[in-house]
Amino acid sequence: MGTTGLPWARRIAAVATLGDSHRRRLFEYVLRAGQPVGRDEAASAMDLPRSTASFHLDRLVREGLLSVQFRKPAHKTGPGSGRPAKLYSPELQEVTVSIPERQYDLAGHLMAEAISRSTAQGVPVEAVLGEVAADRGRLSGRPGDFPGALRELGYEPYPDESEGYRLRNCPFHRLSQEHEDVVCAMNGAFLGGVASASGLSPGAVVPDPGDGHCCARVTPAGNNTER
Structure with missing residues (x-):
């Protein structure tokens, strides 16, 4: 690994x-x-x-x-x-790290899995990428602690004026600069899966376009007690 x-x-x-x-x-x-x-x-x-x-x-x-x-x-x-x-x-086959934290290996895994499912099912890749990302996100949740799961994944959540959360870091930053529509849709589905596994509605994650932060944010519905 x-x-x-x-x-x-x-x-x-x-x-x-x-x-x-x-x-x-x-x-x-x-x-x-x-x-x-x-x-x-x-x-x-x-x-x-x-x-x-x-x-x-x-x-x-x-x-x-x-x-x-x-x-x-x-x-x-x-x-x-x-x-x-x-x-x-x-124990590990390779050692990589980035500052700030990025998850390019995760993005590659999600896209490769989506291509495999697309080929097997005969449907467009974009139709299954969201499903793949949500499935993987559900494996990364922390029941009762959505902010904690976000921190562990490198999103750097912080409370905003709406009592929700903004995400300072985009783990897929470089990819999102060149393929915004695909990567941001994948990211939103992934975060929705993390939210679901953490005990929240996937709808707590909404688009948040703009520079200097992740393309998604968490609405007040996702405001668990800070840990």
């Missing part, structure tokens, strides 16, 4: 962790290995002391970039064959 599924702050931390050259090289080595990697193997391949490799591999585990499993070496059997070896595998 990529970092899109991680909270934004954790993605920042993951990128910062790879600022160290030893950790970056070790992560790339484990990623390319194609199978779980032991500390001795990684240390030898990177020409590092075993203790140094172990320290940095474990740091990559703590930051969610690698996972650990313990496995008894296949060539050692019977009594005294030794403790299971600690092996490292990629």
Whole structure:
């Protein structure tokens, strides 16, 4: 998987962790290995002391970039064959981050899924893109905490004068500049799905054209208690 599924702050931390050259090289080595990697193997391949490799591999585990499993070496059997070896595998296949937060991978997933459904059903893509976006949005809701779900997705909600919410950030900003009608419709459907899963009517999300903020806003009907 990529970092899109991680909270934004954790993605920042993951990128910062790879600022160290030893950790970056070790992560790339484990990623390319194609199978779980032991500390001795990684240390030898990177020409590092075993203790140094172990320290940095474990740091990559703590930051969610690698996972650990313990496995008894296949060539050692019977009594005294030794403790299971600690092996490292990629938890993420890539690490990306943007400031402010963007969700271009999500947009790509929604559009690819819409094209697949369109081809299978023999209907125009635009007819199914909204359905796909709403379905995905419903997976991202937080029951009873719509503003919290919006913050987690990077929309940066803030109360406005109508007691609803404006959204400072557009996670699909660059795409919306070039394909406004398609992307804003997709975004509205996605937010409607998030609203529905958070216990609100999708109608709480309405268009909000203009510069410097998201193309949608939340009406007072979506004004849950701030968390």
